[in-house]
Amino acid sequence: MTTAGIDMGARNIKVVILKDNKILSKGIALSGFDQKASAEKAFNETLTKAGLSHDDIKRIVATGAGKDVAPYANSEISMMGADALGGAYLFPSARTVIDVGAEEGRAVKCDDKGKMIDFVINERCAAGAGTFVEAMSRALEVKLEEMGPLSLKAEKAVPMNAQCTIFAESEVVSLIHAKTPKADISKAIHDAIADRIASMTRRLGIQRDVILVGGVAKNVGFIESLKGALGVDLLVPDDPEFVGAIGAALAPAK
Amino acid sequence: MSKEFWRWPEYRRTVPGKDWKNAEVVTAGVDIGSVSSKAVIMTDGELYAYSIMRTGSSSPDSAQKAMDRALEETGMKLDDIKYTVGTGYGRVNVPFANRAITEIACHARGANYIWGPKVRTVLDMGGQDCKAIHCDERGKVTAFLMNDKCAAGTGRGMEVFADLLSVPIEEVGPMSLSVDKEPEPVSSTCVVFAKSEAVGLLRKGWPKNMVLAAYCSAMANRVSELLEKIKVEKEFVITGGIAKNIGVVKRLENIIGFKALPIQEKFDPMTAGSIGAALFAKALYERSAKST
Amino acid sequence: MIVHYGYKDGSGEYFISVDTDKCNGCGDCVEACPANVLEMTTMMIDLEDKLVAAVTEEHRNKIKYSCAPCKPEETPPCVSACKQAAITHTWKPQ
Numbered sequence: 001m002t003t004a005g006i007d008m009g010a011r012n013i014k015v016v017i018l019k020d021n022k023i024l025s026k027g028i029a030l031s032g033f034d035q036k037a038s039a040e041k042a043f044n045e046t047l048t049k050a051g052l053s054h055d056d057i058k059r060i061v062a063t064g065a066g067k068d069v070a071p072y073a074n075s076e077i078s079m080m081g082a083d084a085l086g087g088a089y090l091f092p093s094a095r096t097v098i099d100v101g102a103e104e105g106r107a108v109k110c111d112d113k114g115k116m117i118d119f120v121i122n123e124r125c126a127a128g129a130g131t132f133v134e135a136m137s138r139a140l141e142v143k144l145e146e147m148g149p150l151s152l153k154a155e156k157a158v159p160m161n162a163q164c165t166i167f168a169e170s171e172v173v174s175l176i177h178a179k180t181p182k183a184d185i186s187k188a189i190h191d192a193i194a195d196r197i198a199s200m201t202r203r204l205g206i207q208r209d210v211i212l213v214g215g216v217a218k219n220v221g222f223i224e225s226l227k228g229a230l231g232v233d234l235l236v237p238d239d240p241e242f243v244g245a246i247g248a249a250l251a252p253a254k
Numbered sequence: 255m256s257k258e259f260w261r262w263p264e265y266r267r268t269v270p271g272k273d274w275k276n277a278e279v280v281t282a283g284v285d286i287g288s289v290s291s292k293a294v295i296m297t298d299g300e301l302y303a304y305s306i307m308r309t310g311s312s313s314p315d316s317a318q319k320a321m322d323r324a325l326e327e328t329g330m331k332l333d334d335i336k337y338t339v340g341t342g343y344g345r346v347n348v349p350f351a352n353r354a355i356t357e358i359a360c361h362a363r364g365a366n367y368i369w370g371p372k373v374r375t376v377l378d379m380g381g382q383d384c385k386a387i388h389c390d391e392r393g394k395v396t397a398f399l400m401n402d403k404c405a406a407g408t409g410r411g412m413e414v415f416a417d418l419l420s421v422p423i424e425e426v427g428p429m430s431l432s433v434d435k436e437p438e439p440v441s442s443t444c445v446v447f448a449k450s451e452a453v454g455l456l457r458k459g460w461p462k463n464m465v466l467a468a469y470c471s472a473m474a475n476r477v478s479e480l481l482e483k484i485k486v487e488k489e490f491v492i493t494g495g496i497a498k499n500i501g502v503v504k505r506l507e508n509i510i511g512f513k514a515l516p517i518q519e520k521f522d523p524m525t526a527g528s529i530g531a532a533l534f535a536k537a538l539y540e541r542s543a544k545s546t
Numbered sequence: 547m548i549v550h551y552g553y554k555d556g557s558g559e560y561f562i563s564v565d566t567d568k569c570n571g572c573g574d575c576v577e578a579c580p581a582n583v584l585e586m587t588t589m590m591i592d593l594e595d596k597l598v599a600a601v602t603e604e605h606r607n608k609i610k611y612s613c614a615p616c617k618p619e620e621t622p623p624c625v626s627a628c629k630q631a632a633i634t635h636t637w638k639p640q
Contacts (some may be wrong), residue, residue, distance in 0.1 A: 014406075033454065097606065100435065103447065121557070122557070124442060124443055124444055124447065124555065124557065125443075125444050125555060125557075126444050126446035126447055127404075131446055131447075135446060155609065159482035161604075161607075162607075163404065163607045163610075164403065164404035164607075164610045165405075165444075165445075165446045165612075166404070166406045166410055166411065166414060166445050166446065167404075167405060167410070168381065175310055175312065177589075181462055184621070196611050199611035199612065199614040200613070200614060202614060202615050203614050203615060203617060203618070229296060355590050356589065357591060358549075361587050394547075394592065395547045396548070397547065397548040397549075397550070398547065398548070398549050398550065399549075399550040399552075399561075400550075400551075400606075401553060401554070401611075402606060402607045403553045403555070403608070403610060404553075404556075428623070438609055443555055467579045480554060483550060483554070483559075483561065484550075506625070534590075534593075537593055538593065541593065
């Protein structure tokens with residue numbers, strides 16, 4: 001059976017096509033100002049990549065913040081449910097799935113079948129999501145993709161006091177003025193967000209294995225900081241931003 | 255350099271018709287906030303002069319600068335001041351202060367002085383935090399709540415919006431009231447997300463005054479939530495920089511269902527904390543004079 | 547004076563409230579808190595200095611995170627430790 005999952009994220013739209021539980025193709029596009037149009041384009045490109053036509057897809061399941069406007073979808077699943085299914089698909093040993101996206105951080109507890117047991121969300125606050133690192137990279141004048149590697153070169157732990165993204169921007173500027181090395185500042189930024197994600201996850205109780213997914217899971221600096229903050233090792237899949245879409249494609253018929 | 259729309263003007267003032275040399279006791283209050291620094295000089299417990307300056311990267315320097323500016327044109331020297339109390343976020347870093355007192359106590363005391371003993375609720379909307387204070391007829395704090403977790407509902411959040419829309423910060427309030435119909439408030443509490451929401455609205459063709467109205471109204475909602483915990487009782491007053499933003503004040507009054515006492519001409523609402531500090535300075539000075 | 551430390555945001559409200567009139571400065575709550583959120587501090591009340599319990603400056607703006615592990619508890623350790631009943635706690639998730 002062939003199914004598709006569309007994850008309508010705040011920043012990116014991710015599409016995954018599965019056949020008999022094997023991934024056929026993946027596609028990603030910026031959400032932009034017309035999320036629906038972007039999703040249509042991403043979906044059709046992913047179909048072409050798989051060499052399939054729309055009629056070959058048995059079921060199309062939407063998830064993510066914009067799932068209500070997802071095109072073609074005939075079913076939907078919550079983001080937490082998709083995280084659990086997708087996480088357990090990639091790592092059957094996963095019991096805790098931490099998903100850090102552009103505008104939201106979540107932690108989901110699941111069983112060996114990928115069934116969600118419990119979850120916590122940090123929403124409506126940029127400080128606990130990828131937007132935080134993005135805003136800090138602008139304040140630091142370092143490209144977003146260089147933030148992680150730079151963070152690994154840090155020699156000293158510098159504390160950051162501000163919890164709010166807006167206040168943290170000013171704090172980064174004063175750290176630069178105080179001639180703090182950019183690598184140390186970068187680590188401070190990742191430690192700060194990791195600290196918040198770890199506290200949130202602790203409310204669930206941390207059960208191993210813990211896997212980290214979502215767009216921010218591509219940031220090596222964040223991975224290291226989160227390992228430190230949680231005190232456990234983390235499993236990170238190759239394309240962590242697709243886990244929600246994979247979960248959606250695996251969602252059972254409603 | 256591009257125009258900085260968020261920049262509010264620094265200034266000083268001396269109350270006319272007073273000679274400090276006739277005063278028995280001169281005291282001062284210095285309130286070092288995260289965004290602005292205020293110095294107030296009082297003669298026998300009456301307002302004499304004050305200054306409002308931007309806080310720089312160093313609290314001691316900012317305190318010195320604010321005090322120097324307040325002293326300007328008065329012929330007074332720092333030594334003429336008998337007792338100084340530091341308050342605000344940088345209160346322990348006022349080098350010439352005799353002691354530090356938390357801004358909560360100072361705001362309540364200052365509001366009691368400015369608006370009189372009927373004041374029961376003080377909402378201080380500062381640069382980097384927002385405080386709701388309940389006090390008794392002596393200006394003593396009975397309950398207090400502070401939001402310093404995030405920029406939502408603070409002056410800094412408003413500065414971000416002034417900059418985003420290229421509207422001078424003093425014009426934000428009046429402009430936000432110039433709409434024909436009140437728009438839905440911006441849905442995000444978080445200033446970062448509210449900013450992207452505003453960009454989306456502008457792209458949709460919303461004029462600036464509508465976007466500002468939507469933000470001022472979201473801010474009023476946010477602050478009213480904070481007030482719920484304290485229970486607003488009459489008389490109600492607003493201090494801090496946002497007190498001067500009529501767009502937020504009017505909308506907040508609509509939500510809570512009654513009006514805040516109007517700004518008193520003689521007093522800048524930003525100086526409430528430093529006035530309270532200068533009054534505490536007088537009380538502490540008199541007590542120490544008695545005991546020696 | 548009742549001092550409410552905490553926050554209210556999209557996710558709900560959480561406050562630790564200290565009644566400084568009831569607080570006798572014993573410090574039991576400081577010992578009880580697993581996250582070292584509390585400290586004894588001097589506050590000026592009616593021109594007199596009094597030693598009372600308070601949330602540390604460091605934790606004041608991150609109670610959302612620092613107190614997260616105790617949120618599911620009906621009576622967190624700081625509240626049960628206080629013999630004067632000076633500390634109360636509210637947690638209303640949205």
